[in-house]
Amino acid sequence: MPHMTAFARNQWYVAAYSHEVGRELLGRTILGEPLVFYRAKEDGAPVALGDRCVHRRYPLSESGLDGDRIVCGYHGFTYDRTGACVYVPGQKRIPRTARVASHPVVEQDSLVWVWVGDPALADPQAIPRARHLDSPGWTTVRGMEPIDADYGLLVDNLLDLSHETYLHGGYIGTPEVAETPITTEVDEGAGIVRVSRHMDDAECPPFYARSTGIAGRITRWQDIEYHAPCLYLLHSRIAPVGVLPEADGSDPNGFHTEITYAITPSADGKVYDFWMVSRDWATDDAEVTEFLRSNNHTVVMQDVDALNLLQKTLGSERAGYQELSINIDTGGLAARRILARLVEEGDKPVEKAL
Amino acid sequence: MSAPTGEIYRIDWLPGTDVLHGTCHCGAEHTAQDPVEMWEWMLGHPEGHRLQPQSQPQSEPQSQPQSPERAP
Ligand code: FES
Ligand SMILES: [Fe+2]
Ligand SMILES: [Zn+2]
Numbered sequence: 364m365p366h367m368t369a370f371a372r373n374q375w376y377v378a379a380y381s382h383e384v385g386r387e388l389l390g391r392t393i394l395g396e397p398l399v400f401y402r403a404k405e406d407g408a409p410v411a412l413g414d415r416c417v418h419r420r421y422p423l424s425e426s427g428l429d430g431d432r433i434v435c436g437y438h439g440f441t442y443d444r445t446g447a448c449v450y451v452p453g454q455k456r457i458p459r460t461a462r463v464a465s466h467p468v469v470e471q472d473s474l475v476w477v478w479v480g481d482p483a484l485a486d487p488q489a490i491p492r493a494r495h496l497d498s499p500g501w502t503t504v505r506g507m508e509p510i511d512a513d514y515g516l517l518v519d520n521l522l523d524l525s526h527e528t529y530l531h532g533g534y535i536g537t538p539e540v541a542e543t544p545i546t547t548e549v550d551e552g553a554g555i556v557r558v559s560r561h562m563d564d565a566e567c568p569p570f571y572a573r574s575t576g577i578a579g580r581i582t583r584w585q586d587i588e589y590h591a592p593c594l595y596l597l598h599s600r601i602a603p604v605g606v607l608p609e610a611d612g613s614d615p616n617g618f619h620t621e622i623t624y625a626i627t628p629s630a631d632g633k634v635y636d637f638w639m640v641s642r643d644w645a646t647d648d649a650e651v652t653e654f655l656r657s658n659n660h661t662v663v664m665q666d667v668d669a670l671n672l673l674q675k676t677l678g679s680e681r682a683g684y685q686e687l688s689i690n691i692d693t694g695g696l697a698a699r700r701i702l703a704r705l706v707e708e709g710d711k712p713v714e715k716a717l
Numbered sequence: 718m719s720a721p722t723g724e725i726y727r728i729d730w731l732p733g734t735d736v737l738h739g740t741c742h743c744g745a746e747h748t749a750q751d752p753v754e755m756w757e758w759m760l761g762h763p764e765g766h767r768l769q770p771q772s773q774p775q776s777e778p779q780s781q782p783q784s785p786e787r788a789p
Contacts, residue, residue: 544729544730544731544732545730546727546728546729546730547727547728547729547730548725548726548727548728549725549726549727550723550724550725551723551724551725551726551742552723552724553723688751688752688753689751689752690730690735690737690750690752692752693728693730693737693752693755693756696752696753696756697726697756700756700760
């Protein structure tokens, strides 16, 4: 069996960016469940329904909308926004079981979150915030790459940034990243893992040198906040070496970049990698925006290629292969354990249908 | 199922060394050179988590739940 992290049900997951959900039907598979998304005309709210027609399982995402109803593209079964079938061809009687599942959805911070699990347990207040994605004073570039890898591999990747030095050298990696010790904190109740790496005197990687114009060495802080299972925030601060925030907490001479990921398990061995880079500097500079977009896309693709390869490689290993963890893995190990707890809590007494 | 505890665990990798220094939410501290061993110690709480020497001399580390034998 290749590397496979179980799914944590009864959790919120990012299904899409707000701009992706409109009047075109959008299909996304999340935690192994095929879902279809669209934006209702009625009130502009996103809708998430099961993506298989009850008749012959045709994908509704390959069908069409009639107002706020989906008309199955195969034989015309028609569903309202609650998932109830309201029309079948040729007859008056609509079988009572004719409905597709409807999932709780919340649109917040330019993200469309969907609840996977028992709808009665869905609490919108539990969704972690990423306000910088949709706040004045911030500019964001973003993208999404599907990866053919277990989502646990992406969590591992993001919790251990020492890989920047090797996988992303010449982009965001410099020697100091891998060399600098980290601190790790786990907030058990909140399900948050924090990993911090503060470099006092580091080389400025091209990603920041070319975008900020800083010529010399920098003070570089990386503060990770992973809200298991889905949202990953990397608070990045860089400044010319020795330039620190003011005593009153303000930081006029620091460059703040919020790197956000949503890690959404799709199916076994598949994950959606939503990536976003937000900045509070040079916010109107289109050249900087384009540079960060293309440079970060390159960096993300380096990870995508590495994880695709890693998954394939692990899949060819015998069962029970060994790993070897060292200090850099302290945060990644913490995240794995939190995920294991969420998986356990999300597992209903009802056995998963296979 | 383990309920959330609302408690904070912290592990500092001491600069200039290979040493990890862990602090449990109960205040107990531990050093190790291997994160797997560190997390095992941490999550073993309260097993082996004696408070620091200067704290009040607590009861012996107990491996079984409080027994009711002190009740009259
Ligand atoms: S499969 Fe949808 S109507 Fe037949
Ligand atoms: Fe990376
Ligand atoms: Zn303890």
